[in-house]
Amino acid sequence: MPTPANAIEVTGLxxxxxxxxxxxxxxxxxxxxxIFSLLGPNGAGKTxxxxxxxxxxxxxxxEIRIAGHDxxxxxxxxxxxxxxxxxxxxxxxxxxxxxxxxxxxxxxxxDRREGRRRIADLLARFELTEAAAKPATTYSGGMKRRLDxxxxxxxxPRVVFLDEPTTGLDPRSRRTMWDSIRGLVxxxxxxxxxxxxxxxxxxxxxxxxxxxxxxIIAEGTPAELKRLIPGGHIRLRxxxxxxxxxxxxxxxxxxxxxxxxxxxVPSDGGVRSLREVLDRLDGAAVEIAELTxxxxxxxDVFLTLTGRPDTAATxxxxxxx
Amino acid sequence: MSTTAYALRDSTTMLRRYLLRARRYPMIMFLIxxxxxxxxxxxxxxxxxxxxxxxxxxGRAAYANYxxxxxxxxxxxxxxxxxxxxxxxxxxxxxxxRFRTMAIFRPSVLTGHVLGNLxxxxxxxxxxxxxxxxxGFRPNATPVEWxxxxxxxxxxxxxxxxxxxxxxxxxxxxxxxxxxxxxLILLPFLxxxxxxxxxxxxxxxxxxxxxxxxxxxxxxxxxxxxxxxxNSAWLAVAWSVAITVGCFYWARARYNRDGVR
Numbered sequence: 347m348p349t350p351a352n353a354i355e356v357t358g359l360x361x362x363x364x365x366x367x368x369x370x371x372x373x374x375x376x377x378x379x380x381i382f383s384l385l386g387p388n389g390a391g392k393t394x395x396x397x398x399x400x401x402x403x404x405x406x407x408x409e410i411r412i413a414g415h416d417x418x419x420x421x422x423x424x425x426x427x428x429x430x431x432x433x434x435x436x437x438x439x440x441x442x443x444x445x446x447x448x449x450x451x452x453x454x455x456x457d458r459r460e461g462r463r464r465i466a467d468l469l470a471r472f473e474l475t476e477a478a479a480k481p482a483t484t485y486s487g488g489m490k491r492r493l494d495x496x497x498x499x500x501x502x503p504r505v506v507f508l509d510e511p512t513t514g515l516d517p518r519s520r521r522t523m524w525d526s527i528r529g530l531v532x533x534x535x536x537x538x539x540x541x542x543x544x545x546x547x548x549x550x551x552x553x554x555x556x557x558x559x560x561x562i563i564a565e566g567t568p569a570e571l572k573r574l575i576p577g578g579h580i581r582l583r584x585x586x587x588x589x590x591x592x593x594x595x596x597x598x599x600x601x602x603x604x605x606x607x608x609x610x611v612p613s614d615g616g617v618r619s620l621r622e623v624l625d626r627l628d629g630a631a632v633e634i635a636e637l638t639x640x641x642x643x644x645x646d647v648f649l650t651l652t653g654r655p656d657t658a659a660t661x662x663x664x665x666x667x
Numbered sequence: 668m669s670t671t672a673y674a675l676r677d678s679t680t681m682l683r684r685y686l687l688r689a690r691r692y693p694m695i696m697f698l699i700x701x702x703x704x705x706x707x708x709x710x711x712x713x714x715x716x717x718x719x720x721x722x723x724x725x726g727r728a729a730y731a732n733y734x735x736x737x738x739x740x741x742x743x744x745x746x747x748x749x750x751x752x753x754x755x756x757x758x759x760x761x762x763x764x765r766f767r768t769m770a771i772f773r774p775s776v777l778t779g780h781v782l783g784n785l786x787x788x789x790x791x792x793x794x795x796x797x798x799x800x801x802x803g804f805r806p807n808a809t810p811v812e813w814x815x816x817x818x819x820x821x822x823x824x825x826x827x828x829x830x831x832x833x834x835x836x837x838x839x840x841x842x843x844x845x846x847x848x849x850x851l852i853l854l855p856f857l858x859x860x861x862x863x864x865x866x867x868x869x870x871x872x873x874x875x876x877x878x879x880x881x882x883x884x885x886x887x888x889x890x891x892x893x894x895x896x897x898n899s900a901w902l903a904v905a906w907s908v909a910i911t912v913g914c915f916y917w918a919r920a921r922y923n924r925d926g927v928r
Contacts, residue, residue, distance in 0.1 A: 400768045422670050426770040434761035440688040452680040453771050455673065481691065497765070 350414040353378040353505045353536035354399065359408035361394055368394045370560040371408075376553075378504075381527070381537040383551035385544065385648070390557045392540035393433060396509045399538070400430045413504050429503030431494050433510045437482045443493050444469065444478040450500035461500075468496040472526065488519030495526060506530065508539045512546060524549055544648060558652050572642045574651075579610045580623055583636040596630045597623075613639070670772050677772040681779020682786075685753075689787060694749050698791035702742040703798050709734050709861065710802050717862065731803035735796070736887040737860025740880050742795055743788065743824050744855060747831030747848035750784045754835025755844030777832055777922060784828045785821070792820055806891040816890040819900075822907040823883050827851070829914035836921035854880045859888075879906035 354376035361369040368391045376382040384392050397403040399412055401421040410417050413427035430436075437446050447468060451461030469475045472492040482490060491511065498506060508527065512520040527550055531537055541547055547554045548568045555565040564571055584590045584607045593609055594602050601610040613619040620639065627634060670677075689695065709717070710731045718730030757763055757776060766776050796804070808816065831848055838844035857874060858864065858881040864872050875881060882902035889896035 397764075402764060402767055422770045425768055428768065430764065430768045432761050432764045434764075436761035436765040438684065438688070438762055439760075440691055441684070445687060449680065449684055452683075453677060453766075453769055455676065501769070 349378055352376060353413055354538060355411040357409040360406045362406055367560050372562050376536060378536050379534050380552040381531055381539060381550050383547035383554045384540045384557050385547045385554055386557035387542055391560045392557055393509055396507050396540055400428055400507050401425055428505045429498035430507045431498045431511055435490050435494055437490060437493050439483045442479050442481050443474050446497055447500055450497045454501035464500055472496045488515055505536045510540055556651060563651050571647045574647060578614050578642050579640050580613045581638045582609045582634050583607055585635045589632050592630055593632045596626050670770055674772040677775035678778040681775045682782045685779050685783025695787050695791055698742055698746060699794050701745055702738045702795045705741060706738045706799060728803050732805060732892055734861060735799040735804045736884045737855045739792055740855040740860055740884055742791055743827050744851045746788045747827050747851060748845055750828050750831025751835035751844040751848050752841055754780050754832050755838050755841045780832055781828050785824055788824045789821060807893055808891045812890040816887050819886055819903055826907045826910035829911050833914040833918040836918050854878055859884050
């Protein structure tokens with residue numbers, strides 16, 4: 347079967363529980379071999395979306411194709427193509443790491459030799475070889491997540507759903523997980539990642555969609571999304587009130603903080619605007635004590651978009667260009 | 668390829684998973700421990716007096732014979748609790764989402780539990796029979812009667828394990844899963860397990876006479892000790908089949924509900 351251009355295609359996906367709408371008609375396109383991140387706060391509907399795409403839940407309405415298959419008419423074809431690492435640990439705590447992987451090899455109907463090879467491979471890749479013979483109950487949070495992901499990969503899935511894969515992990519384990527995820531995409535796998543960490547989406551995703559109250563309120567590359575909002579500035583701190591006073595005279599539009607002795611000058615964060623600011627300060631002979639450049643990150647985007655509910659419509663327009 | 672083609676293979680895999688877990692956390696000790704303690708209690712503490720009531724001057728020896736089928740059913744009645752706990756653990760943890768998103772024979776998670784619990788229970792019953800013989804149980808059965816008794820006990824065990832699976836799927840938490848099948852443990856007492864039903868007051872005796880475990884105990888007693896069986900054998904088989912089928916459909920309905928718990 348030829349590989350479809352889009353590993354995931356979702357149109358008009360809706361799901362409600364009683365009169366509580368969880369997904370209010372979302373559209374998603376994820377090109378094969380890319381990382382797509384669905385970003386949103388708790389309760390936005392991320393897990394519901396993943397559960398529907400991974401055949402755990404039936405949608406109320408919507409067209410879905412996962413690796414070219416329809417979960418409604420051919421769920422087993424979808425299941426054969428996907429792997430899911432959910433929010434809750436999906437390892438058998440009573441089994442050892444190696445036994446957990448062997449269970450997956452058997453359920454993926456691999457022959458013995460192929461299974462053993464794949465298990466040894468994954469144990470090494472996820473740095474679990476040493477702990478392979480210990481029961482999963484003795485594993486740390488990070489190890490358990492790595493085992494979880496390794497189990498998902500035993501069947502060589504073409505589309506991997508990762509539902510908040512690093513929630514609750516310490517920063518170091520999170521970075522290890524990120525490296526594993528990047529490695530996966532390098533091998534041609536498509537990844538659908540949900541997260542509530544903006545940094546995670548920024549670090550990993552080719553495209554990001556912001557989900558809030560069951561609607562996608564913006565979509566684009568991390569860079570495109572950051573451009574949607576102004577918010578970049580250069581922050582200048584001065585040694586005394588006199589310097590602050592003269593600097594404030596130099597820049598017309600700026601935010602001044604007399605207590606902190608700082609001045610915020612709007613900027614796109616680029617080198618050109620930074621040089622301009624420094625030149626103007628030099629021209630006025632004002633000394634600065636400290637300078638920081640603040641580029642807008644996805645946090646700013648998210649706060650701006652979700653802070654003002656009426657922006658949704660305009661930004662949907664903006665992301666459709 | 669349809670996943671039904673993998674029914675046997677996936678069920679075997681899940682059985683292997685169950686047995687691996689059972690080897691590490693031997694719940695079978697519970698299945699053997701309770702009936703053996705009850706057996707010793709009833710033979711050595713109450714047996715002398717109760718035995719005289721079963722057969723004039725029969726004493727402890729008569730009671731060891733009488734009570735053993737009841738003790739075996741007590742072992743079977745305590746099994747659904749373990750089954751329900753195991754199933755509820757799987758259903759409330761993340762692993763069920765993994766199994767449900769794999770292209771496997773869907774009921775294999777349950778068949779693994781059923782087969783694993785059955786194997787464990789049959790082994791436990793064999794051990795309990797051994798202990799019973801050691802404390803004075805003296806069956807006079809022919810090999811054919813032994814096979815028939817073993818077959819019936821396995822059939823009832825199968826029914827009770829399915830009951831446990833259905834309870835485990837119905838419960839919302841592991842704790843309530845362990846409580847749901849508990850009343851079953853009373854059935855051998857409220858039947859002909861420990862004293863004949865005709866020695867009970869009318870109302871209690873009526874319940875005892877017509878509940879599912881009594882014909883099973885009467886049949887096992889008849890096969891192993893040569894007492895009268897009457898129509899108990901057919902009733903025992905009919906009850907077992909009815910409970911199995913009922914609990915199978917109950918479990919299937921719960922398992923296939925749309926929704927991730």
